[in-house]
Amino acid sequence: MHSDHRNYFKFTSKARLDKSVNALIGIVEGIVIDGQINALELDYLNLWLAEHDAVRDQHPFNELVPVVTAAVADGILTEEEHADIVWLCERLRSTEFYDDVTADLQRLHAIMGGIVADTHISVEELRALSDWMADHEHLKTCWPFDEVGSLITGVLADKQIDAKEHAMLQAFFAEFTPLLDDRTITSPRVLEGRQIVGLCAVDPEISFMERGFCFTGASSRFTRAEFEGVVKRLGGSAHSSPSKKVHYLVIGAEGNPCWAFACYGRKVENAIKLRKAGSRVVIVHELDFHDALADHGS
Structure with a gap:
């Protein structure tokens, strides 16, 4: 466990279990959303x-997993099996720790992961996702709900998905899949005005003198205290949360299993709100931060 995570773990066991419940439900919904199942989706x-082996024997995993396993064992998902899984997912959805909005955003992230699991996104899957979103309009104004809706509307305008659109959708959906080494968002998109733009800056110009920095997630190279110390030595200031005084939010490459969402937490969420309200906070990946340090001889 990363040293920066230890202080959070003892306070977040219930939160992490609830997040896992909602994520599994979303994954199941995502892989069955078109009524079909294939080997890659099962993988x-x-x-x-x-x-998530540590929780697979806990309720409700021990109730949901056998049902899903039995339903997809023959590689064919019948309409009745699909309906049974969706019904069970709704019944097991957890809002004991998180509120409805956060719980359903956790599901949305996982649904996108389930859809992109087989590396192919179909028109049928997008339409089904659009239907799901129509039933969850309480998520409007919450990132990335509006962005997903805008992408779907634009892509389906001509009722087909071309290669460029498919690559864009695949890259965006995969941002919210925290498997293997990809623990944080790296190049997601955000809706600003009527345009979808990149959330994380590409090759950003990072200045330190009299600039405010906030950090989220963990790094394999620095502890949080070391990050803050470097910034202060270079004339900047460190802040515990995004605000109008923060110019850069740096996302640690190791992420944080205690985040509210799979690949980001409240600080990224708040930074996005600030961006949409007109603040010029720049969200940068840790690797770009290290490049900036090298440029400054640190």
Whole structure:
């Protein structure tokens, strides 16, 4: 466990279990959303279960997993099996720790992961996702709900998905899949005005003198205290949360299993709100931060 995570773990066991419940439900919804199941989607589900082995025998995993396994064992998902899984997912959805909005955003992230699990996104899957979103309009104004809706509307305008659109959708959906080494968002998109733009800056110009920095997630190279110390030595200031005084939010490459969402937490969420309200906070990946330090001889 990363040293920066130890202080959070003892306070977040219930939160992490609830997040895992909602994520598994979303993955199941995502891989069955078009009424079909294939080997790659099953591999994705099994990989997710393997990475969450510590909770697979706990309720409600021990209730949901056997039902899903039995339904997809023959590689064919009947309409009745699909309906049974969706019904069970709704019944097991957890809002004991998180509120409805956060719980359903956790599901949305996982649904996108389930859809992209077989590396192919179909028109049928997008339409089904659009239907799901229509039933969850309480998520409007919450990132990335509006962005997903805008992408779907634009892509389906001509009722087909071309190669460029498919690559864009695949890259965006995969941002919210925290498997293997990809623990944080790296190049997601955000809706600003009527345009979808990149959330994380590409090759950003990072200045330190009289600039405010906030950090989220963990790094394999620095502790949080070391990050803050470097910034202060270079004339900047460190802040505990995004605000109008923060110019850069740096996302640690190791992420944080205690985040509210799979690949980001409240600080990124708040930074996005500030961006949409007109603040010029720049969200940068840790690797770009290290490049900036090298440029400054640190």
